[in-house]
Amino acid sequence: MxxxxxxxxxxxxxxxxxxxxxxxxxxxxxxxxxxxxxxxxxxxxxxxxxxxxxxxxxxxxxxxxxxxxxxxxxTDLGRRAALRTIRRHRILETYLTQVLGYAWDRVHDEAERLEHAASDDLIERMSAALGHPTADPHGAPIPTADGRVDERTHRTIADLAVGETVRMLRVSDKDPELLRYLAGIALQPGVEITLLSRAPFDGPLTLRVADGEPVVGSTLAAQVLIEPLPARNAQRAVTPTGDRNTTTDARPRSARKSAR
Amino acid sequence: MxxxxxxxxxxxxxxxxxxxxxxxxxxxxxxxxxxxxxxxxxxxxxxxxxxxxxxxxxxxxxxxxxxxxxxxxxTDLGRRAALRTIRRHRILETYLTQVLGYAWDRVHDEAERLEHAASDDLIERMSAALGHPTADPHGAPIPTADGRVDERTHRTIADLAVGETVRMLRVSDKDPELLRYLAGIALQPGVEITLLSRAPFDGPLTLRVADGEPVVGSTLAAQVLIEPLPARNAQRAVTPTGDRNTTTDARPRSARKSAR
DNA sequence: GCCAATATTTAGTCTCGCCTAAAGATTGAG
DNA sequence: CTCAATCTTTAGGCGAGACTAAATATTGGC
Structure with missing residues (x-):
């Protein structure tokens, strides 16, 4: 031997x-x-x-x-490993909601366990089955297989000016109770939000979301990330919801380095 | 507090x-x-x-x-736990092949890791998505959620008489090389097999499988489990492949205790 | 600039699963 | 029936990863 x-x-x-x-x-x-x-x-x-x-x-x-x-x-090594795990987690969350019908407040724990057991092959198959999504159900960007991710920071509802209209981008996946509450007032990634009024001294905010007018506290408001509405007459041909959370690398290589 | x-x-x-x-x-x-x-x-x-x-x-x-x-x-407790894990393993294997396009020789290792991480909820969702299958891709019976499984033993190709025709039932999922070989000669659960001839002293067997006539060694033959063909004019209304591996409990409660 | 509050590290244990080496039990050949 | 070969168990350790208690470093208030 x-x-x-x-x-x-x-x-x-x-x-x-x-x-x-x-x-x-x-x-x-x-x-x-x-x-x-x-x-x-x-x-x-x-x-x-x-x-x-x-x-x-x-x-x-x-x-x-x-x-x-x-x-x-x-280190670079450590960051790559972290992003690999985060990619797994977010693809799993997306698959569980889109394919297996999980509610968005129930996917975190499941993905947390599966992310350590799934092979790269499985993750890539799930990603392909989903059409290679760029964001998970909570709006978090999905790192690419080669470890790139959109790390831009964003404003929150708490930063809105009265009368301003934006699009909801993202919320943490870690608090099921918050997620259920948000779902109850139709607050989910992609929806338009207008700040109707805010009480002084960090008081509650009144929003317009879909056809509702929920009143939310400042703590909740600070947890909901937002992004500007797309330009009114979209010059770049994009689908209304498909463009949010596009990772820098989801675009063709030729298009990189321009954004951010 | x-x-x-x-x-x-x-x-x-x-x-x-x-x-x-x-x-x-x-x-x-x-x-x-x-x-x-x-x-x-x-x-x-x-x-x-x-x-x-x-x-x-x-x-x-x-x-x-x-x-x-x-x-x-x-103990009963231990057996229940074992069957729970086996159920997970087999549903995972079935899901990976049926839904995510895995080859049957690649699912064992993946399922082996996932079976420890998946929740009961996930397993039941997968089972439902598959229409509650009763056998995995290798023909192994899937235990029910309440811990019952078909434990009957079966003959193998090595036990066949010359001229006999049977249906392939099952093969172990643990040897990828064997599984690839079997796939190459069209030997998979559900196909009909006829023993055309056998050499003396435990020598090679010639089979008819689909439209091929593979010659297999006795070691391989002993690993492939078989079952009788269904009665010619089926008196029980069953689909040709759907009935193999039916667990005793997949039938309505009223029908139990009759078989075995 | 000192001192107390806070943050971090060290020191010492614990449990889980695994290992090797050695001792003890069982079995089968003659 | 006996003894050697073959299990199986015991004894003693190891590494991961967690904990508590105690020591040490940093920081912010005054």
Missing amino acids: PARPTPPAAPPPLTEPVEDYLKAIYELETRSGAAATSDVAQALRVAPASVTGMIRRLATQGLLDHVPYRGVQL | PARPTPPAAPPPLTEPVEDYLKAIYELETRSGAAATSDVAQALRVAPASVTGMIRRLATQGLLDHVPYRGVQL
């Missing part, structure tokens, strides 16, 4: 907790600019000391850089 | 290794009548000592009974 030369020594696949850490750190990093130990601990519902230990391990594996008492930063 | 009375103290969900052990033990038990430590070790590619340790843990959890140096036997 001749010992095979062990060609490039395949890197062992990441464990489930490792994927969760990378995903959480990625999200903290892009959202708040930095990822503190305690933030990661809170996101993963784990003791801070556990985070310190895991961070040391991830650093030795070249997935992130760690300056003690300062914080962590994903 | 009043300490909630902790109602019935929900049993913690089984871990992935535990599900794998129960599944392997179930299969050894129903196939060979008993499950020896070393058989389990071989099935799970784990050291025998590890099996002893795990078995002790499973016994304390009431999932199986263990007589040292003798063997193990699943």
Whole structure:
């Protein structure tokens, strides 16, 4: 039995907790600019000391850089791994809602477990079956297989001026109760929203959504991301809802670098 | 914060290794009548000592009974858990082939990972989307959600008499190479098989399958399970392929206990 | 610029599954 | 019936990933 030369020594696949850490750190990093130990601990519902230990391990594996008492930063390797997991999660969420009839407040937990078990092949088949969607049911952009994603930041309903009309873009997938509430007032990605009035001192806002006029608190308002309406006489031929959340790479290579 | 009375103290969900052990033990038990430590070790590619340790843990959890140096036997609880995992596995395999276009030699590994992550809800949605199939792509019967399954044993091609015509029922899902080979000679569940001739001393068999006449070795022949052709003028109204592998419980409750 | 509050890390354990090596039980050949 | 070959179990460890308690670093208020 001749010992095979062990060609490039395949890197062992990441464990489930490792994927969760990378995903959480990625999200903290892009959202708040930095990822503190305690933030990661809170996101993963784990003791801070556990985070310190895991961070040391991830650093030795070249997935992130760690300056003690300062914080962590994903390396390219770590970021790619995080985006791979996020892609899986969002394609799974989309598939579960579009094909299997899940309500949008029920897909998060399911996707959270499946994202660690599904093969790349399965994810790509699901993506193809969906026509390669660029956004999940909550409006979050789906990273491409080669790890690119639209990371632009957006305004929220809380930032609206009275009388302004915009389109709902996105909301977090993590709070089922919020999602059910939003569905109840017809607030879902793609719908048009007009701010009719706002009470002073961070008070409730009155919106026009579809044919309703829901009144929402400022906390909720700050969680709903929006985008401008498309130009009135669309010069770029796009479908009304198909264009939101287009990742930079979903467009042909020739068209890149122009946006952002 | 009043300490909630902790109602019935929900049993913690089984871990992935535990599900794998129960599944392997179930299969050894129903196939060979008993499950020896070393058989389990071989099935799970784990050291025998590890099996002893795990078995002790499973016994304390009431999932199986263990007589040292003798063997193990699943309790009702353990059998139910095993069948739940097997149901998941087989529905997943069916879904992957029928809906997502997987080849039948590629579904085993994928299902093996997903079966631990999918919720009951997901599995039932997939089952419904498939019209509640009773057999997986390899012909294995799918246990019902309440844990019943057709456990009848069957003859194999190796048992055929020359000139006999039967229907292929089932083959193991675990050997991709075998599955590809079978697909190449049109051997798949549901097809009719006639034994044209057999060489003496356990020699190769010549079959008629579809419009081919493949010659197969006795090892392969012993792995392909068969069933009798349905009665010529079917008195029970059944679809030709729909009746194979019907679990005892797929029929209305009123019809149970009659078969077997 | 000091000190207290807060954040982070270290130190020491724990459980789960796995391993190897060695000891003990069973079985079958003669 | 006995002994060697073959299980099976015990003993002792290891790595991942979590925890608590205690030590240490940073920061913000004054």
